[in-house]
Amino acid sequence: MAELDIDAVAGPAWGGGVAPFATNTKKLGMWLFLLSDSLTFSTAILAYAYVRLASPAWPRPFEIWPAIANATFLTVILLSSSLTMVLAVAAAHRDDVRRAVMYIILTAIGGAAFVVLHLMEWFRLFAEGVTPWSNQYVVNGQPGDPLFGGTFFGLTGLHMLHVSIGVIYLSIIAIGFGRRKFNADHVEVSGLYWHFVDLVWMFIFPMVYLMSVNLTVKP
Amino acid sequence: MSAHASPIHHSEAPKGWIRHYIFSFDHKIIGTQYILLGLSAVTIGLILSLIFRTHLVWPDAHIWGFANGIVSPEDYLRLITMHGTLMVFFVLTTVPQSGFGNYFLPIQIGAPDMAFPTLNMLSFWTTLLALLVLLSSAFVPGGSAIGGWTAYAPLSAVGQIAGPGQGLGETLWVVSIALFCGGSLMSAINFLGTTIDLRTKGLSLMRMPLTVWGWFITACLALLAFGVLLAACILLLLDRLAQTSFFIPGNLDVSGVVLHHSGGSPLLWQHLFWFFGHPEVYIAILPAMGIISHVLSTFSRKPVFGYKAMVYSLTAIGFLSFAVWGHHMFISGMNPYSALAFSIITLVIGVPSAIKTFNWLGTLWGGKIHFTTAMLFAIGFVSLFVTGGLSGIFLAQPALDLYLHATYYVIGHFHLIMGVAAIFAMFAATYYWFPKMFGRMMNEGLGKLHFWITFIGVYCIFMPMHYLGYAGDARRYSSIESVNYMIPLHPVHFFITISAFVTAGAQLIFYFNFFWSMGHGKPAERNPWHATTLEWAVSTPVPHDNFAGDYPVIYRGPYEYSVPGAADDYIPQHLAPEQVAKAG
Numbered sequence: 133m134a135e136l137d138i139d140a141v142a143g144p145a146w147g148g149g150v151a152p153f154a155t156n157t158k159k160l161g162m163w164l165f166l167l168s169d170s171l172t173f174s175t176a177i178l179a180y181a182y183v184r185l186a187s188p189a190w191p192r193p194f195e196i197w198p199a200i201a202n203a204t205f206l207t208v209i210l211l212s213s214s215l216t217m218v219l220a221v222a223a224a225h226r227d228d229v230r231r232a233v234m235y236i237i238l239t240a241i242g243g244a245a246f247v248v249l250h251l252m253e254w255f256r257l258f259a260e261g262v263t264p265w266s267n268q269y270v271v272n273g274q275p276g277d278p279l280f281g282g283t284f285f286g287l288t289g290l291h292m293l294h295v296s297i298g299v300i301y302l303s304i305i306a307i308g309f310g311r312r313k314f315n316a317d318h319v320e321v322s323g324l325y326w327h328f329v330d331l332v333w334m335f336i337f338p339m340v341y342l343m344s345v346n347l348t349v350k351p
Numbered sequence: 352m353s354a355h356a357s358p359i360h361h362s363e364a365p366k367g368w369i370r371h372y373i374f375s376f377d378h379k380i381i382g383t384q385y386i387l388l389g390l391s392a393v394t395i396g397l398i399l400s401l402i403f404r405t406h407l408v409w410p411d412a413h414i415w416g417f418a419n420g421i422v423s424p425e426d427y428l429r430l431i432t433m434h435g436t437l438m439v440f441f442v443l444t445t446v447p448q449s450g451f452g453n454y455f456l457p458i459q460i461g462a463p464d465m466a467f468p469t470l471n472m473l474s475f476w477t478t479l480l481a482l483l484v485l486l487s488s489a490f491v492p493g494g495s496a497i498g499g500w501t502a503y504a505p506l507s508a509v510g511q512i513a514g515p516g517q518g519l520g521e522t523l524w525v526v527s528i529a530l531f532c533g534g535s536l537m538s539a540i541n542f543l544g545t546t547i548d549l550r551t552k553g554l555s556l557m558r559m560p561l562t563v564w565g566w567f568i569t570a571c572l573a574l575l576a577f578g579v580l581l582a583a584c585i586l587l588l589l590d591r592l593a594q595t596s597f598f599i600p601g602n603l604d605v606s607g608v609v610l611h612h613s614g615g616s617p618l619l620w621q622h623l624f625w626f627f628g629h630p631e632v633y634i635a636i637l638p639a640m641g642i643i644s645h646v647l648s649t650f651s652r653k654p655v656f657g658y659k660a661m662v663y664s665l666t667a668i669g670f671l672s673f674a675v676w677g678h679h680m681f682i683s684g685m686n687p688y689s690a691l692a693f694s695i696i697t698l699v700i701g702v703p704s705a706i707k708t709f710n711w712l713g714t715l716w717g718g719k720i721h722f723t724t725a726m727l728f729a730i731g732f733v734s735l736f737v738t739g740g741l742s743g744i745f746l747a748q749p750a751l752d753l754y755l756h757a758t759y760y761v762i763g764h765f766h767l768i769m770g771v772a773a774i775f776a777m778f779a780a781t782y783y784w785f786p787k788m789f790g791r792m793m794n795e796g797l798g799k800l801h802f803w804i805t806f807i808g809v810y811c812i813f814m815p816m817h818y819l820g821y822a823g824d825a826r827r828y829s830s831i832e833s834v835n836y837m838i839p840l841h842p843v844h845f846f847i848t849i850s851a852f853v854t855a856g857a858q859l860i861f862y863f864n865f866f867w868s869m870g871h872g873k874p875a876e877r878n879p880w881h882a883t884t885l886e887w888a889v890s891t892p893v894p895h896d897n898f899a900g901d902y903p904v905i906y907r908g909p910y911e912y913s914v915p916g917a918a919d920d921y922i923p924q925h926l927a928p929e930q931v932a933k934a935g
Contacts, residue, residue: 148552157466157548164540168578175582182619265594279614282595
């Protein structure tokens with residue numbers, strides 16, 4: 133009777149039922165989503181770079197006060213909300229439900245404050261005549277590129293949409309974790325999303341605001 | 352024996368008919384829903400193509416549903432736009448991956464369901480909504496879009512002024528594709544999470560069936576490509592609805608009106624679209640390659656020749672697919688130096704593609720070939736892939752592409768390699784897996800008749816298009832009468848249209864076979880093809896959690912056919928070594 137060659141390699145190399153890299157499936161799913169979402173943002177940022185580099189008349193209208201000061205304040209709020217999110221995840225893993233819920237709610241409040249302040253900034257720009265299709269600026273004697281408003285509202289709008297969804301998401305997590313329907317992993321996964329939205333802002337802040345600071349000295 | 356507790360275990364099927372068959376979380380039901388969605392889309396797309404082929408050769412033919420019964424030039428563009436969109440997105444992208452993949456991926460890896468069943472249901476309903484939005488555009492004022500399935504800017508961005516259908520119709524087109532992106536992203540996350548985490552004990556990566564590898568790599572591509580198309584769709588919607596100018600240059604004159612937009616670039620849309628669009632070609636064909644390897648091995652009664660080479664070449668194609676999008680843009684006015692780079696990388700893709708082809712032939716070589724219908728379609732796929740691939744080498748040269756790009760040559764090329772080849776894989780998959788899905792066999796005689804007419808028919812349709820292209824026949828023209836130098840080749844167009852009708856007629860055999868066999872086919876045994884992978888280890892109909900709580904352990908690779916010393920010519924993956932009957 134011939135030996136079956138194939139039996140020589142019969143030992144299972146994969147045990148099954150384990151999550152590679154100690155990443156549970158839910159967390160893996162979130163990482164995959166963030167990977168794809170980062171490409172969506174990259175595309176929008178790339179489009180911004182493309183039209184800006186090709187433009188002979190890109191406005192740089194942002195004064196240190198109020199635009200940059202406001203955007204810096206927004207950055208501080210968003211970064212602080214990431215800190216409270218870290219504290220929330222730590223508390224959730226300690227099974228400290230009361231503190232975890234409190235920190236999640238603080239994070240959501242930070243996000244909501246960001247959206248409100250950012251919308252006020254939008255309306256200030258609308259009042260100055262900056263719209264997605266036109267603006268009043270004059271650059272090198274030419275009318276400012278209309279895509280200044282298009283890219284500004286497009287990029288910050290896409291980000292603001294993400295923050296708004298995050299606020300709703302965190303509220304659901306806070307309620308669910310408070311009622312012990314969700315576990316610490318749910319909190320951690322929502323934290324991943326929140327930090328990602330934060331990280332995107334760390335690209336948008338310099339690219340949209342700091343690169344458009346008005347550096348001309350006023351007479 | 353249960354190898355491990357499943358994180359998403361649910362052994363009881365829901366009771367109500369609606370919960371079971373309509374709003375189902377079960378990957379098998381969702382897979383079937385995707386397949387039926389694709390079957391509806393392919394039927395509509397096929398009928399549209401027959402209408403425009405009819406119009407080309409009989410321009411005065413009265414066709415029901417058109418103003419005065421005549422297809423106007425705009426109607427012609429509408430028809431090809433809808434044909435392309437339906438076929439590429441809702442058939443080629445949907446059926447091999449989300450349809451068959453959903454149904455068989457969890458079974459083949461020994462999992463009870465997809466990793467995220469709710470997300471799975473959501474992705475199907477999003478895709479269905481996308482289809483309904485697309486179809487609804489036919490009934491709005493101005494009709495559906497006329498901008499082609501690529502929606503090239505700036506005419507896709509400027510609205511109604513670019514023609515009837517570029518108003519609300521085009522907006523609905525963009526919304527539909529954005530929704531489709533969302534559905535495909537959810538589906539991709541699900542496929543990746545499932546494959547990485549839910550494989551049963553013993554199923555290491557290099558023991559996965561090549562179908563699973565195909566779906567896995569495709570999901571990687573979908574995850575990375577659809578996010579980009581989604582952003583592009585958002586920017587296009589901003590151009591259309593918020594009056595931005597991402598894709599609209601300054602001083603653009605459309606129909607005698609100079610638009611107020613300025614600063615944008617139509618080339619940006621092409622870059623973003625094709626950065627998605629080229630991986631999309633592989634999203635359509637990689638699952639097909641997996642299915643074909645699987646079927647060829649089963650019916651050659653031989654292991655896949657060069658299994659690891661197959662896996663690595665799939666991966667290589669996946670990587671390279673993100674670096675060649677510029678070969679769709681040789682005539683766009685792009686920098687010729689970048690055209691050279693894109694051309695070289697495109698030719699490099701020929702290497703892993705050739706490895707796959709050689710390995711398919713190597714699998715067939717010396718095998719005990721069973722010419723079932725599924726096998727015929729698999730061999731047909733290899734033929735189409737080689738034919739379409741060879742013309743791809745020509746098109747990869749910028750100097751040749753400049754001449755051939757806007758002609759029928761390209762139509763012939765991509766229909767053979769991407770369209771019909773993937774359709775052949777879907778047919779192979781249908782004939783192969785039908786016994787597991789519906790518990791009955793499809794009729795082999797009708798299947799073979801269907802195969803031969805279709806196989807000869809598609810060559811009769813698409814091979815002559817290469818000649819038309821060489822002769823300079825421009826694609827997208829609604830009238831062949833208007834091109835004087837093409838008059839001697841009119842008989843070729845007649846031949847193509849007649850072939851299209853015969854081939855489409857042959858699909859009626861398939862429809863009949865498919866639906867009739869569901870209720871009246873010969874009852875199928877558990878493993879009618881004597882195949883090795885896990886889908887043939889489970890009973891038919893497949894239990895709600897696939898394995899009825901009894902999760903298998905995998906002991907060997909997926910294609911152990913004709914192993915020397917074994918009594919049977921196949922050794923299932925889940926059979927413990929001591930259970931394998933030895934020849935004696």
